[in-house]
Amino acid sequence: MSTAKPENNRMRFDLQIVASWIEPGSKVLDLGCGAGDLLSFLKENKGVVGTGIERIEAKVAQCIERGLSVLQGDINEEVFDYPDETFDYVVLSQTLQQVYKPAELIQSLLRIGRRGIVSFPNFSHWVIRMQLLLSGYAPITKQLPYEWYNTPNIRVITIKDFRKFSKEVGFEILKEVAIDTNNHDKRGNIVEFLPTLRAGYGIFLIGGGKQ
Amino acid sequence: MGSLLTIAYETFGTLNTDKSNVILILHALTGDSHVAGYYSENERKPGWWDIMVGPGKGIDTDKYFIICSNILGSCMGTTGPSSINPKTGNSYGLGFPVVTIEDMVQAQKALIDHLGINRILSVIGGSIGGMQVLEWCVRYPEMIISAIPLATTTKHSALAIAFNEVARQAIMADPNWNNGDYYRGPKPDLGLAVARMIGHITYLSDESMRHKFGRRLQDKSDFSFNFDADFQVESYLRYQGTKFVERFDANSFLYITKAADYYDLENRYGNGSAVKAFSGVRAKFLVVSFTSDWLYPTYQSRAMVQAMKKNGLDVSFCEIDAEWGHDAFLLPSERLTALMKGFLEHVYGETRK
Numbered sequence: 001m002s003t004a005k006p007e008n009n010r011m012r013f014d015l016q017i018v019a020s021w022i023e024p025g026s027k028v029l030d031l032g033c034g035a036g037d038l039l040s041f042l043k044e045n046k047g048v049v050g051t052g053i054e055r056i057e058a059k060v061a062q063c064i065e066r067g068l069s070v071l072q073g074d075i076n077e078e079v080f081d082y083p084d085e086t087f088d089y090v091v092l093s094q095t096l097q098q099v100y101k102p103a104e105l106i107q108s109l110l111r112i113g114r115r116g117i118v119s120f121p122n123f124s125h126w127v128i129r130m131q132l133l134l135s136g137y138a139p140i141t142k143q144l145p146y147e148w149y150n151t152p153n154i155r156v157i158t159i160k161d162f163r164k165f166s167k168e169v170g171f172e173i174l175k176e177v178a179i180d181t182n183n184h185d186k187r188g189n190i191v192e193f194l195p196t197l198r199a200g201y202g203i204f205l206i207g208g209g210k211q
Numbered sequence: 212m213g214s215l216l217t218i219a220y221e222t223f224g225t226l227n228t229d230k231s232n233v234i235l236i237l238h239a240l241t242g243d244s245h246v247a248g249y250y251s252e253n254e255r256k257p258g259w260w261d262i263m264v265g266p267g268k269g270i271d272t273d274k275y276f277i278i279c280s281n282i283l284g285s286c287m288g289t290t291g292p293s294s295i296n297p298k299t300g301n302s303y304g305l306g307f308p309v310v311t312i313e314d315m316v317q318a319q320k321a322l323i324d325h326l327g328i329n330r331i332l333s334v335i336g337g338s339i340g341g342m343q344v345l346e347w348c349v350r351y352p353e354m355i356i357s358a359i360p361l362a363t364t365t366k367h368s369a370l371a372i373a374f375n376e377v378a379r380q381a382i383m384a385d386p387n388w389n390n391g392d393y394y395r396g397p398k399p400d401l402g403l404a405v406a407r408m409i410g411h412i413t414y415l416s417d418e419s420m421r422h423k424f425g426r427r428l429q430d431k432s433d434f435s436f437n438f439d440a441d442f443q444v445e446s447y448l449r450y451q452g453t454k455f456v457e458r459f460d461a462n463s464f465l466y467i468t469k470a471a472d473y474y475d476l477e478n479r480y481g482n483g484s485a486v487k488a489f490s491g492v493r494a495k496f497l498v499v500s501f502t503s504d505w506l507y508p509t510y511q512s513r514a515m516v517q518a519m520k521k522n523g524l525d526v527s528f529c530e531i532d533a534e535w536g537h538d539a540f541l542l543p544s545e546r547l548t549a550l551m552k553g554f555l556e557h558v559y560g561e562t563r564k
Contacts, residue, residue, distance in 0.1 A: 051525075057529060057530065057531065057532055057546075060527075060528075060529050061529055061546055061549065061550055063527075064497065064527045064529060064550050064553055064554055065549050065550060065552070065553030065554075066553065066557075067553060067554075067556070067557030067560070068527075069495075069525050069526065069527045070527050070528075071516065071520075071526065071527060071528045072528050072529050072530050073513070073528070078520075081517045081520040081521055082520060082521070083521065083523070086523065
């Protein structure tokens with residue numbers, strides 16, 4: 001679909017795509033912002049006013065030390081405190097698969113932001129399909145590197161699932177891109193041919209959640 | 212009190228030409244204006260926040276102009292109940308008017324005006340000092356660029372008031388207290404020492420006491436089977452109590468703890484709503500709490516952060532994992548130092564763009 005150009009080769013490839021979708025000067029909330037790579041890039045290169053929410057103290061501290069405004073807390077709870085349309089974009093990058101109540105979170109996200117940007121590992125990748133088919137064990141991949149008993153990823157989502165989910169929850173997919181990369185790989189490519197089979201991640205720009 | 216108010220203050224670092232590097236530090240219950248450094252070679256201990264304030268430290272005296280004044284009602288140079296009432300020639304004692312956190316901040320404002328400063332880069336303080344930080348932000352929003360309230364609250368919990376009340380009762384039960392009129396005779400040292408012992412318990416945590424003392428005995432191998440200090444924790448508390456009476460006034464303890472208990476930012480400025488109370492505030496915040504602080508627990512910091520968020524304020528919040536209880540904000544912490552240093556550098560940088 002989109003031909004996003006990677007803007008920063010120091011940042012994770014999926015975040016480069018997310019960044020390319022964000023208008024300069026906008027207000028952004030990054031849910032699960034980690035050490036603040038995306039926010040920092042957006043602040044420096046796009047004049048974005050950013051806020052992050054992160055659960056892990058050490059990462060929160062890293063963000064604050066680099067001059068970002070970040071709150072330590074649980075994303076599922078922290079989103080409730082913001083007034084409607086506080087942000088232009090709310091980013092949920094590679095976290096949806098760990099959320100207990102995804103529909104509620106997406107609705108909150110579209111209440112507090114005009115747009116949402118959601119990315120997750122695509123569970124219908126051919127490697128995952130083959131592993132389950134051939135080995136009979138729960139799949140372990142570079143994108144989802146955990147055993148079934150220690151994974152934080154409580155949900156398996158495919159690109160097709162998310163499209164279906166959008167209709168059920170009642171939001172619009174405004175843009176979508178499928179990419180192929182390793183989790184911490186700074187390079188990757190956009191998968192246009194058979195994305196549900198060949199892409200490691202799906203990235204979606206969403207809007208228009210019905211209240 | 213008319214014009215008869217003395218404020219003791221100290222400054223560190225150099226005020227820059229456009230007066231844009233001012234940091235105001237607000238001390239807690241028993242602190243003073245002596246934040247950092249030594250007065251002389253003979254001084255045993257440096258100022259109370261020497262680990263944080265100094266050249267190259269978290270609050271860098273090479274960069275910022277730091278002001279700290281002794282709070283109203285205290286006994287470390289600023290007027291308080293132990294000061295001499297010029298009308299009588301004796302100490303005020305209970306004749307000193309009851310003071311509030313608002314009054315303390317108003318006194319600090321008079322000092323800041325006197326110094327010709329109208330913008331403050333950051334107001335910083337923990338505990339009761341943190342209450343003053345919040346009061347500054349709400350009361351003088353146009354003056355405050357940023358604020359760091361540490362281990363504090365917009366209002367004391369019943370638990371905090373309860374411990375303060377027990378401490379005050381200890382002082383008032385001492386016959387030497389004599390309704391606050393003791394300055395010409397023996398002082399209520401026993402009461403004040405017990406008050407301090409109670410305070411120290413609330414500044415620690417179960418975990419830190421277990422590590423620091425456990426059930427270890429002090430200079431003995433077995434119980435004495437009398438009421439001497441057998442346990443190290445008893446000995447520690449007695450020592451802290453005795454040491455405290457040498458430097459602090461019992462009436463000041465009563466006045467300041469009461470001021471803290473009375474403080475309720477939400478009622479005062481928001482008809483009970485924290486969101487409304489913060490509605491006029493403009494400062495950028497860094498709010499910090501500590502996991503084992505049960506006197507000013509994290510939920511209180513989160514409540515103020517929530518109110519700030521609802522007002523669209525720029526706020527960062529970090530809950531530092533620390534076993535030392537409420538005391539943690541005064542103890543060496545690389546985490547806290549790095550947070551404050553980074554936050555201040557960026558706030559300062561943004562003002563200079």
